[in-house]
Amino acid sequence: MxxxxxxxxxxxxxxxxxxxxxxxxxxxxxxxxxxxxxxxxxxxxxxxxxxxxxxxxxxxxxxxxxxxxxxxxxxxxxxxxxxxxxxxxxxxxxxxxxxxxxGKSSRTVDAELEAQIEQLRDTQRKYSNILRLSRALTTHFYHVVQTQHALGEAFSDLAQKSPELQEEFLYNSETQRNLTKNGETLLGALNFFTSSMNTLCNKTMEDTLQSIRQYEAARIEYDAYRTDLEALTTKIDGSADLDDAQKNFEVHRQNFMKLRSEVAIKMKFLDENRIKVMHKQLLLFHNAVSAYFSGNQTALEATLKQFNIKVKTPNSSFPSWLEH
Amino acid sequence: MxxxxxxxxxxxxxxxxxxxxxxxxxxxxxxxxxxxxxxxxxxxxxxxxxxxxxxxxxxxxxxxxxxxxxxxxxxxxxxxxxxxxxxxxxxxxxxxxxxxxxGKSSRTVDAELEAQIEQLRDTQRKYSNILRLSRALTTHFYHVVQTQHALGEAFSDLAQKSPELQEEFLYNSETQRNLTKNGETLLGALNFFTSSMNTLCNKTMEDTLQSIRQYEAARIEYDAYRTDLEALTTKIDGSADLDDAQKNFEVHRQNFMKLRSEVAIKMKFLDENRIKVMHKQLLLFHNAVSAYFSGNQTALEATLKQFNIKVKTPNSSFPSWLEH
Structure with a gap:
């Protein structure tokens, strides 16, 4: 037990x-x-x-x-x-x-493949952390934008009703309104980033990790039948059993080899895909964030256009990543 | 009943x-x-x-x-x-x-003063709303800065471990770190703004409103004794009662007049003080927010220096306005 x-x-x-x-x-x-x-x-x-x-x-x-x-x-x-x-x-x-x-039984080890698998699992963990943080950033930033919108309205209302401080309230109102507008554009970029990261981590990578789990199971099965066969080979009697064991061993060996080759190919494609996706997403994230936080509205809008991101109508009920 | x-x-x-x-x-x-x-x-x-x-x-x-x-x-x-x-x-x-x-009794009305009082109450309500919103902004923005800090670290870690995307992770890490640093400076300005608004709304204005409540109570008392006196004057008998009523009326009239003049003076000083404070705070708020959201670190720091605001050490546990 x-x-x-x-x-x-x-x-x-x-x-x-x-x-x-x-x-x-x-x-x-x-x-x-x-x-x-x-x-x-x-x-x-x-x-x-x-x-x-x-x-x-x-x-x-x-x-x-x-x-x-x-x-x-x-x-x-x-x-x-x-x-x-x-x-x-x-x-x-x-x-x-x-x-x-x-330690009573040997296991088949493909050191290179296993290192790659470990690396992939580590990458998925790290990217999931980036996804978690960027989602948190999106939520907090969404609340900042909502508050800026309300502040803009409150300042505007006071500007109308306070001639003694009209100018001060007016420029604050304008600033908050501009920030709200740009903030909504940035939210569009952040939503696109989190959505793409979510697909990469929880769909693309997960698909390969599923194949890896199948490969790892096939490896155990293969080793189990290999151990069986080795045990029977040392015995002299029972040639019928040996034949069956030989057959089973061969079936599982082929299944194992097939899955191993599949995993190797999938990992190669995943790696190429991952680099491509991350290169694009990190560029988008950086350009959008930099443009917004340097007050460069033109650059921000150009970035979104470059990545074909459509911004939702202002004050949409909640960040779109919640829909995923 | x-x-x-x-x-x-x-x-x-x-x-x-x-x-x-x-x-x-x-x-x-x-x-x-x-x-x-x-x-x-x-x-x-x-x-x-x-x-x-x-x-x-x-x-x-x-x-x-x-x-x-x-x-x-x-x-x-x-x-x-x-x-x-x-x-x-x-x-x-x-x-x-x-x-x-x-509608069975008349009340003493000082239309101008009462309009000023209503105006003050309205102003306090509106400023309290600005205070509430700026506190919310500070909290949400604090969480944004904390998340940016964590993102900066995560990107930096990935930059070290991903040679294939080193550059992309590096510039994102640098951007987030810069934003964290500037964000903490802006938080200093936001905390100063909310703290000053809190003093204005809940201390300075409240003090005058307390005097106003006393004045309003004295007005009722005065009118009560005035009504008493008027009732006695119409009667022919009871000259002793009339004397007392006359005395009481005079006492309460003087108290009412004294409080009215006090309130008028307090409101005048409050108004001057309010305009001075708000002019300064709205200027600070606008300059700090504009400097931060246009990525102008030098202007942001100059604004804080101009208003004698000391920024807390990075990653201080929580926005300081919670301490108030």
Whole structure:
């Protein structure tokens, strides 16, 4: 039990496995050839000689589905088959993870790829922090602009009613009104920035990280079947078992290699995309912020035009990023 | 009872009278001459011939204080005297207010002064709104500056760790850091503005408004005794009562005139002071805000120097106006 606990903190924990497996219950059938294209992190493959083993004879009748063409029984049988396969695979993967943790089993390591993955996770964390801060900036700045709008109105009202301080109230009113107008333009730029950062962090990067999690699961599965095969090879008897183990090993090796190559390609494209997006967004952020805070309205509007950003009508109810 | 209720919504309600009276319990003695300097809104003056009337003979012995020199009895007697005076005055003022409301009694009106008072109350309301808005602006802007500080750090960190986007992160980091620095200077100016506005609205103006409330109470009292006198004048008998009423009328007339002249003077000085303070504060507010939002750091610092404002150390825990 204590071992179970220690593994639950892993990225690919048993809980994750259980979750992902349950949603794939009806899709996975018995793997019979290397052509299986499943990208599911845990394809529930079992040796074919286990097909006749039943742990619930009360439900599963000894007849085969083809003999009575009973669809219901076929379905039940298939479900039990899936459950069995899942149990075996979960057991194998859990054992592999435990043994890796205890140093009793070797794991396949692609140092370069793993370093890149770690780097990507770190980048996502850092960019998410920038996203969080820029959202906070947008909200606080939105409130500043709203208050400037109210102040502009209050000063204008006082300018009309205080001849003794008319000039003073007037220029303050004008300043606040100008700031409100420019502030709304800057808010447009800030909203665009946060929206793009949100897409990058929580969609683009997340998509690749999802593939990485599948790859990492396939690696454990591959190592589990590799360990099985190595254990059988050292034994002299049971050549039939060895054949099955060899087959299973090959299936999982190919799945693992496929996912590894997919991840490598995705990471390469993601990196190119990320640099492109960030270059554009950081330029926009800088130019818009600089233009606004140097009172350069023309430059601010030019920046928004350059990045095809449409500013909402003044005093729109709330920052648009809340809609995302 | 319904009349009592309708008068309670008045500015100088019975509740106000009760409150102010209770705090002045031991200060007010029987008014015996027109020399009384009391500025208390409701000096509890009663005609001297009422001195021997006691509504609580069980407590007040018929002996005079000088006969037995008993300090306790003297004190009790004085307290009962005050209570009696307060009752009479409250009754008179309440009756006067009711009759004014019902159009059964005339009221002394100084149209010019009353217009000035209404104007002052309106100005205080409007300035309080400016104070509320500028406080809100300071708070929101404080949060903007704090977020800019955090963003500056985050960009700087990413600049060090992302050679591919080093330049982009660097210039954003520098911009945010500059804005943080200037923002803290502007916060100094905003705090100075809100602090001065707070003093003007809630101390200087409030002091004059307090005098106005006293003047308004004295006006009711004066009108109450004037009505009394007028009622007695129409009667032929009771020349002793008429003398007392005449005396009381004179006492309250003088108190009313004194407070009216005080209020007029205070309002004149307040107006001069208000214009001076507002001229300075509106100039500061405008110059500081304009300098900051046009990125003119030199002008911003010059403005603060001009108004002798010391800026707190960067990242001070919270806007200083919260301390007021």
């Amino acid at each position: 204590s071992q179970m606990k220690s593994s639950s903190s892993e990225r690919t924990s048993i809980h994750d496995m259980l979750k992902e497996t349950s949603s794939n219950d009806n899709k996975n059938n018995v793997v019979s050839s290397v052509e299986t294209k499943s990208v599911c992190p845990y394809s529930r493959s079992v040796p074919s000689n286990l097909n006749t083993c039943t742990s619930s004879p009360a439900i599963l009748t000894p007849t085969t589905p083809s003999q009575n063409n009973d669809a219901a029984i076929l379905k039940t049988s298939s479900k039990i088959e899936n459950l069995k396969n899942w149990s075996i695979s979960t057991y194998k993967c859990t054992k592999q993870l435990m043994f890796e943790k205890l | 319904s009349q009592m209720k309708s008068s309670s919504s008045e500015r100088t309600s019975i509740h106000d009278m009760l409150k102010e009276t209770s705090s002045n319990d031991n200060k007010n003695n029987v008014v015996s001459s027109v020399e009384t300097k009391s500025v208390c809104p409701y000096s509890r003056s009663v005609p001297s011939n009422l001195n021997t009337c006691t509504s609580s003979p069980a407590i007040l012995t018929p002996t005079t204080p000088s006969q037995n020199n008993d300090a306790a009895i003297l004190k009790t007697s004085s307290k009962i005297e005050n209570l009696k005076n307060w009752s009479i005055s409250t009754y008179k003022c309440t009756k006067q207010l009711m009759f004014e409301k019902l």
